[in-house]
Amino acid sequence: MKPVILNIWSFLVRLTARFPSIGSIAPFIPIVAAWWIVTELQIFPRVFLPGPGDVVRSFGLLVYTGVLPEYLQDSMVRLAVGAFWGIALGIPLGILVGLSQRAHTALWPLLLFFQAIGDIAWLPILVIWFGYGLVTMTVVIVYTVIFPVVLNTVLGVRSIPITMERAARSLGCSRTRMLWEVVLPGALPNIVTGLRNGLGYGWRALIATEIIVGTSGIGFLMFDARRAGSVVEILLGMIILGILWYIVDSWILAPIERATGQRWGLVTR
């Protein structure tokens, strides 16, 4: 018995070394296997807990009818819009608060206050103001993305050693050029972390908002499926959420982090 397990283990190790992408899939294999076994044993009725095969079939059907690609695109576009405004507003605001003691005194309490109100706590009033639709969803996601970006940018700006600024000034760098040459790159590792957190929270807030006020998107897909009593589609939605985030994080955010803070030795691995 033991040598067999060892053999399988060493086979898996060699396999993941050869194909690194298998390494990221491997952890899910036991979970899917367990899920499959539970459904095959018919412990719960099929309508309550469909198996992996049912979900794959449902995926094929929704892709075929065009519903899923459309909803997927809607959700992704909303995330991208949220990310864009979160960056465009959050980074300059964070740099201002990080650099200017006066701005810090004036804005920091406000930032903490509004951060505490948090994404979907705004929904009731936003629905009254803007109704069910895109504006409401955009406000919620921008709101959610922006705080982690601002707070981490402030932290990043404030953690730049004073010697960096002194060195730049002694080499003839003006205060305005300092922004681009020292402040922004010095704070960048923290900014990326803020963005990573912000998008993570924003993604969740977006799905929640789609469930509550949406007319399309992955969140809406899941809510609609609940109305129709289709557990398969709910499960499908949940799986898509996980996969999508995994892709955004490991294909976009993690490489940026590796190319900046880690390369520069500012972040220890």
Next chain:
Amino acid sequence: MKNLTIRNLSKTYFDPYAGTNVTAVHDVSLNVEQGEFVCIVGPSGCGKTTILNMIAGFLPHTGGDILVGGRPVNGPGPDRGVVFQSFALFPWKTVLENVAFGPKMRGVGKAEREKIAHEYLALAKLTEAAGRYPAELSGGMQQRVGVVRALANEPDVLLMDEPFASVDAQTRMTLQEELTRIWQEKRPTVIFITHDVAEAVFLANRVVALSKGRVLEEIDVDLPRPRSWDALNDDPQFKELTGRVLQLVRSA
């Protein structure tokens, strides 16, 4: 490059917790001619960093004058290059970009400033490291980059605050020898701060002994150049000078 004049310089720190004033520098006067290499030596806490930071323009002084080429110092500027104990290289720039930073700020074009940077890197035997990031270098290499980054900007005065204090003893000796060689080649005006008496005598034309924020004495060092540790270790004149400075610094 121009001369540096310090007249009756003083600095009083206010300690907001104790509510008291601490005078770190009393009435220091010093004249450094163009092309001179002056070492300020003294025990920990005697005000060396305070003096250097005031010359660099990082700290306001509370009395006296600091003049570079006759013009009073007001804040940091490219006329006074600084080499930091903690290197203070820009981690997000390659070695080449770090050294080219001063010329870039002066508005020198990319090709031209990279040529300048390459020339200075060659001077410090760093040609190989040009494309690497500071985090990928040893401490000794990082500080060589720190020195040539300041030099490449051709400041009137080069200010160095214990630049070799955080590298090991062997590397430090190599760096000291290299610094004297580079100084002979480029002849910058240097103010070098250290608590290491042998280092001060090895490098300087003139050693200024400092204690408790006051200048005790200035000692001329006319050892022949180029200087090397192999030659000076058993040199009687070197021994005599270090002995004298050491006694001065310790007696106060």
